[in-house]
Amino acid sequence: MYQPDTIVAISTPPGRGGIGIVRLSGPQALTISRQLLTLATPLEHTRARFTKILDEDGTTIDEAIATAFLAPNSYTGEHLVEIAAHGSPVVLDHIVHRALSLGARLAEPGEFSRRAFLAGRLDLTQAEAIHDLIAAQTLAQARTAAQQLGGALSRRIAPIKQQLLHLIAMLEAGMDFATGELDDVDTMPTERIATALTAITTPLQQLADTFRYGSIQRNGIRLALVGRPNAGKSSLFNRLLDRDRAIVTATPGTTRDTIEEIFSLNGIPIHLIDTAGLNTAPTIDEAEALGITRSREALAEADLILLVRDATDNTPLADLDPLLHTRPTIRIANKVDLLAATPPSPDELPTSALTGAGLDHLRSAILAHLRSGSASTDEAALNNRRQHQAVTASLVALAAAVTANHAQLPHELLLLDLHAALNALDTLTGTTTTDDILSLIFSTFCIGK
Numbered sequence: 001m002y003q004p005d006t007i008v009a010i011s012t013p014p015g016r017g018g019i020g021i022v023r024l025s026g027p028q029a030l031t032i033s034r035q036l037l038t039l040a041t042p043l044e045h046t047r048a049r050f051t052k053i054l055d056e057d058g059t060t061i062d063e064a065i066a067t068a069f070l071a072p073n074s075y076t077g078e079h080l081v082e083i084a085a086h087g088s089p090v091v092l093d094h095i096v097h098r099a100l101s102l103g104a105r106l107a108e109p110g111e112f113s114r115r116a117f118l119a120g121r122l123d124l125t126q127a128e129a130i131h132d133l134i135a136a137q138t139l140a141q142a143r144t145a146a147q148q149l150g151g152a153l154s155r156r157i158a159p160i161k162q163q164l165l166h167l168i169a170m171l172e173a174g175m176d177f178a179t180g181e182l183d184d185v186d187t188m189p190t191e192r193i194a195t196a197l198t199a200i201t202t203p204l205q206q207l208a209d210t211f212r213y214g215s216i217q218r219n220g221i222r223l224a225l226v227g228r229p230n231a232g233k234s235s236l237f238n239r240l241l242d243r244d245r246a247i248v249t250a251t252p253g254t255t256r257d258t259i260e261e262i263f264s265l266n267g268i269p270i271h272l273i274d275t276a277g278l279n280t281a282p283t284i285d286e287a288e289a290l291g292i293t294r295s296r297e298a299l300a301e302a303d304l305i306l307l308v309r310d311a312t313d314n315t316p317l318a319d320l321d322p323l324l325h326t327r328p329t330i331r332i333a334n335k336v337d338l339l340a341a342t343p344p345s346p347d348e349l350p351t352s353a354l355t356g357a358g359l360d361h362l363r364s365a366i367l368a369h370l371r372s373g374s375a376s377t378d379e380a381a382l383n384n385r386r387q388h389q390a391v392t393a394s395l396v397a398l399a400a401a402v403t404a405n406h407a408q409l410p411h412e413l414l415l416l417d418l419h420a421a422l423n424a425l426d427t428l429t430g431t432t433t434t435d436d437i438l439s440l441i442f443s444t445f446c447i448g449k
């Protein structure tokens with residue numbers, strides 16, 4: 001797709017830096033650069049050129065490197081010139097203003113990527129990945145975004161979409177047959193349609209399930225340390241953070257207010273919350289009572305609970321709080337250093353905040369919980385709500401198709417659902433045109449042979 005105007009913008013963040021880059025993209029990018037720069041040799045594809053930056057009077061104000069990427073082999077698919085000057089806002093502004101006076105237009109936010117998309121250099125998931133990559137707060141998020149930028153998500157969706165398209169083509173052709181236009185195809189039997197629908201739905205559902213892990217990687221989780229007073233919650237809190245953040249004393253009821261800190265577990269941001277011990281005794285003071293109310297709030301909002309017990313205290317925890325049953329929980333028996341031998345308990349993880357024993361297991365258990373439900377972390381995952389909604393909408397339409405097929409409704413109705421499912425996937429990676437469907441029908445059935 002051809003864009004008539006040439007856009008310009010400063011591509012590096014605002015402020016001063018060692019280097020600042022101005023980007024020009026569009027049909028006039030080379031012409032404008034030639035007038036703007038003092039090039040000894042002409043710009044060539046992917047070659048860096050030394051240049052001076054001159055002010056209005058022709059006085060040198062900076063030295064820079066200009067690199068050209070010629071259409072169609074550039075990020076935007078258009079002629080693209082990157083001018084790397086020193087990162088001085090005045091110099092960069094001057095370059096932009098010169099480019100504007102030579103016929104360029106100021107780029108809108110995201111317009112370089114928009115052009116890349118329009119030129120077919122990126123699909124929607126890849127364009128989103130650029131945004132995610134820049135916004136990434138942890139290496140894990142950057143990895144996922146980079147994978148998506150490489151087209152991993154599109155590649156994962158492509159075969160599913162292909163199967164759906166194939167089924168649509170078969171049914172469309174079958175209907176033509178029913179109306180007597182074709183004589184070399186059969187209408188598809190219900191069982192075969194059911195099999196085909198399963199083959200589409202199963203991998204799509206797996207893809208939808210990756211959203212949870214993807215969103216965990218982006219936003220992290222809330223992890224609350226909960227238990228009776230003096231169990232060692234604050235000590236474990238400090239251990240996990242790797243610093244003495246929370247006050248630890250031998251007196252039960254030390255922690256009054258909830259404390260929240262973030263640490264990174266394999267690149268995933270964990271919001272760790274230390275809470276006041278859930279004291280069920282009636283003889284507590286006002287501050288402790290208020291603290292316990294906050295503990296319950298933290299409990300209700302947490303994605304995962306670390307339920308800490310003093311291993312030397314065998315009072316059951318079951319009656320501690322009804323809320324506990326509603327949250328995913330990792331049970332911990334702390335202070336195992338005080339026991340002669342650690343009794344093996346299948347549903348409790350032995351730790352010692354004092355010696356650090358069991359802490360690695362605890363970190364693995366948290367990670368295992370985060371990954372549960374996602375088959376493999378190497379596969380492309382859905383990264384944002386928009387993508388998740390698209391896949392979910394497709395699954396809803398497919399479920400309707402399954403029902404329609406089961407009820408042996410006319411194929412016209414089935415096709416409505418299948419097209420809805422396809423449209424939903426199209427919003428993810430790009431549009432399937434009627435041409436795509438037609439050519440598949442033609443290739444499969446040799447219509448008009």
Ligand SMILES: Nc1nc2c(ncn2[C@@H]2O[C@H](COP(=O)(O)OP(=O)(O)OP(=O)(O)O)[C@@H](O)[C@H]2O)c(=O)[nH]1
Nearest residue numbers: 229230231232233234235253254255277335353354
């Ligand atoms: N021997 C031993 N002592 C521990 C361990 N973990 C904590 N303690 C001690 O137990 C006492 C209570 O620890 P805290 O971390 O303050 O316990 P808490 O659960 O935060 O207590 P509250 O804030 O009162 O609810 C302190 O004297 C700690 O030094 C452990 O693994 N082994």
Ligand SMILES: [Mg+2]
Nearest residue numbers: 233234254255
């Ligand atoms: Mg405490």
